[in-house]
Amino acid sequence: MTKASRPEDFPIFGSLGVEAASRMFTIRIIISPSAIMEAIERVEKRRVYFHVFYNGCKMGELNETALLCYWILKLHPFSFPGMDSDVINAKIALCLFTDTVVGYVQDNYGKSASVSPQFLKDVYYSFRFRELSKEAIMLYSAAWAWHKPHLPFITYPHFF
Secondary structure (H helix, E strand, O other), rough: OHHOHHHHHHHHOOOOHHHHHHHOOOOOOOOOHHHHHHHHHHHHHHHHHHHOOOOOOOOHHHHHHOOOOOOOOHHOEEEEEOOOHHHHHHHHHHHHHHHHHHHHHHHHOOOOOOOOOHHHHHHHHHHHHHOHHHHHHHHHHHHHOOOOOOOOOOOOOOHH
16 A cells, blocks of 8 residues: 555544635625615516516516526626626626526426536627626526427528
C-alpha cells in the first residue's frame, strides 16, 4: 500500500460550526425591492390585459413565469458584488424558467422534462445576449413544455 492510500495518513476532520459554515456558503445577492415590485406589477398588468382582451382567458403559469423572466432580464433587480448584473440576472431568470417548465411538465403530464446542457447554454446565451421580446420567451417556454420526447424539434440546418 502506498503512503497516500493508508487511512492513518488522512487528516482528521473536526466538525464545522454553524457560524463558519454560514460565512463560507452564504451568497449575498442584493435585491432591489422597487425593481422586483415593478416586475410583479407589470406581470399583473399583463394578466389583466389577457383577461380583458381575450374574453376572460387566463395567462397560465408558463406565460406568467416567462413575463417575470423578461422583466428580470430588463430591470436587473438582482446584483452580486464582483459580478456583472446581467450575468446574475440571466442566471436567476434561467433557474426560474427551467424550474417552472420542469414543474409544469411533471404536474400536467406526469413526466420528467429533460434538460440537456446544450439547451441550458442556448437559453442562457439568449437571455444574456439576444433581444428577446416578452412573446418570444412565452413561446420558448410553451414550446419546451409541450415538446413530446418522441418527436424531436424540427431543425433546418441548411437554412441557417
